[in-house]
Amino acid sequence: MEKSANTIIIVISILTLVAAFVIAYIVYFIKRKSTLIEEKNALKEEFKQQLRQSQVEVQEHTFQQIGKELHDNVGQLLITSKMLLGLTERSLGNPPDMLITANATLGQAINELRSLSKMLDREWLEQFNFNNNLKTEIDRINTGNAVQAEFNYSGNMPLKAEAQIILFRIVQEAIQNAIKHGRADKIIITAAEQNDEIHISVADNGRGFSSAEKTGMGLSNMRHRANLLGGTIAWDSIPENGTTVKITLPISKEA
Amino acid sequence: MAIADFFNLTVCAEIAALIAALLFITRQRHGYWRLFPLYLAVILLAEWIGFSLRMQRIRNHHLYNILWIFQSIFFSYLFYRFHQVKYIKYQVFFVLGIFLCFYLSEAFYRSFSDSFQFSRQFLSIIIIFFSCTFYFSLLKHDITSTPLRFPPFWIVTGLFFFYFGSAIMFTIPMEIKRTRVIGNMILYDLVMGTFSCILYGSWVTAFIWKNRQIQ
Numbered sequence: 001m002e003k004s005a006n007t008i009i010i011v012i013s014i015l016t017l018v019a020a021f022v023i024a025y026i027v028y029f030i031k032r033k034s035t036l037i038e039e040k041n042a043l044k045e046e047f048k049q050q051l052r053q054s055q056v057e058v059q060e061h062t063f064q065q066i067g068k069e070l071h072d073n074v075g076q077l078l079i080t081s082k083m084l085l086g087l088t089e090r091s092l093g094n095p096p097d098m099l100i101t102a103n104a105t106l107g108q109a110i111n112e113l114r115s116l117s118k119m120l121d122r123e124w125l126e127q128f129n130f131n132n133n134l135k136t137e138i139d140r141i142n143t144g145n146a147v148q149a150e151f152n153y154s155g156n157m158p159l160k161a162e163a164q165i166i167l168f169r170i171v172q173e174a175i176q177n178a179i180k181h182g183r184a185d186k187i188i189i190t191a192a193e194q195n196d197e198i199h200i201s202v203a204d205n206g207r208g209f210s211s212a213e214k215t216g217m218g219l220s221n222m223r224h225r226a227n228l229l230g231g232t233i234a235w236d237s238i239p240e241n242g243t244t245v246k247i248t249l250p251i252s253k254e255a
Numbered sequence: 256m257a258i259a260d261f262f263n264l265t266v267c268a269e270i271a272a273l274i275a276a277l278l279f280i281t282r283q284r285h286g287y288w289r290l291f292p293l294y295l296a297v298i299l300l301a302e303w304i305g306f307s308l309r310m311q312r313i314r315n316h317h318l319y320n321i322l323w324i325f326q327s328i329f330f331s332y333l334f335y336r337f338h339q340v341k342y343i344k345y346q347v348f349f350v351l352g353i354f355l356c357f358y359l360s361e362a363f364y365r366s367f368s369d370s371f372q373f374s375r376q377f378l379s380i381i382i383i384f385f386s387c388t389f390y391f392s393l394l395k396h397d398i399t400s401t402p403l404r405f406p407p408f409w410i411v412t413g414l415f416f417f418y419f420g421s422a423i424m425f426t427i428p429m430e431i432k433r434t435r436v437i438g439n440m441i442l443y444d445l446v447m448g449t450f451s452c453i454l455y456g457s458w459v460t461a462f463i464w465k466n467r468q469i470q
Contacts, residue, residue: 005434005442008427012420012446019419023412026390030402033394 052228056166067120075113082106115140119172130157130164134171134189147179153191158198158251163229167200167249170225170233173218174202174245182206182243196251203244208237261303264448269299272455279466287336288465291458294329298322316370323371327354327378330414334385337407339396343388350381372425379422386415406461406468413457417450
């Protein structure tokens with residue numbers, strides 16, 4: 001009887017060991033699998049980040065090219081035209097008012113074009129910080145008198161120079177959308193730091209848009225850029241009641 | 256009959272699990288996790304009644320026969336909740352139906368005061384089978400964390416060890432079960448006590464992880 005009992009204990013011990021081995025193998029296998037999945041996800045994320053980075057770089061390069069073209073070709077043509085108008089004014093002695101107005105308008109166009117090409121030039125952008133660039137952009141918008149824009153932020157933007165350029169492009173796109181698609185006549189840009197994050201909002205009084213219209217309009221581009229900085233972007237919009245673009249970015253400690 | 260007799264290895268493990276369930280699970284919102292304290296309280300009560308009947312030399316098989324029905328329904332419900340795949344969820348209740356038919360046919364051929372050994376063995380097979388399908392689904396799905404932090408994993412692991420290891424105890428004759436082995440303990444009590452410790456130890460771990468998840 002005792003012998004049988006001992007045999008049973010041995011059999012049960014073996015069964016327990018088998019069960020333990022099965023469980024240990026399952027745990028080991030799942031752990032290995034989850035490590036591989038994590039590595040795969042990290043690689044995917046890195047690839048996405050690189051892709052976004054290169055997209056932004058290509059876009060910046062395109063902007064730079066357009067800026068140069070505007071400055072060197074269109075700008076030169078306008079300057080030549082203004083010079084010719086000036087010469088005509090002088091040769092006439094008593095030039096008509098329309099000619100003087102045309103000359104002044106052309107001068108204004110040349111100034112507009114210069115500031116626009118500067119805005120597209122990355123090298124120029126790198127010399128200034130976000131606040132200065134945005135203020136210049138706002139001044140440019142306000143000179144047109146059709147749209148009234150303001151920027152409320154007194155602090156120093158706590159982001160690296162490269163991140164500031166990307167953020168500037170997002171805000172620029174939001175302003176363009178407000179003017180072009182929203183037909184807004186008032187735009188208010190605010191920024192505030194809170195809990196290691198910077199919150200930027202671009203609010204307008206335009207016609208807004210419904211969630212069905214949320215595609216296109218460079219929105220995905222803006223989202224890409226915000227993601228590139230490790231942040232988020234959200235649109236708060238009700239048709240006929242304006243739009244608020246809310247950008248939240250983490251504050252980089254090395255900034 | 257001393258009070259200490261009521262606190263054997265199995266009962267101590269059950270008390271520990273009940274205390275852990277009351278401490279860690281009562282704040283749980285999900286319905287099925289809240290059932291654990293109730294289940295453990297019923298098991299503990301049945302264990303004490305069964306033990307006191309055994310001490311008075313009264314057969315207690317009818318008590319355990321009823322308890323197995325309660326256990327089979329509770330475990331089926333657990334596997335139903337733990338499994339993510341829909342067709343396996345339905346299979347759980349289908350197999351529970353088969354078990355109940357098996358149980359009723361055994362009840363028809365045997366006296367209710369006898370132990371329903373075949374039903375108990377069948378229940379062990381069912382639990383081992385659904386534990387294996389649970390592990391298989393864990394292997395199949397892309398989970399990004401260790402299963403050791405996953406409370407259902409510990410619940411199922413406890414059940415798997417208990418029923419895989421103790422199944423043999425229900426196939427051997429009563430005389431061998433009553434043999435005294437290490438430390439003058441009865442073989443049946445030693446084996447069931449050891450596996451109860453593994454089962455309820457795993458459940459306590461599950462309750463702790465569940466509590467951490469809530470926090």
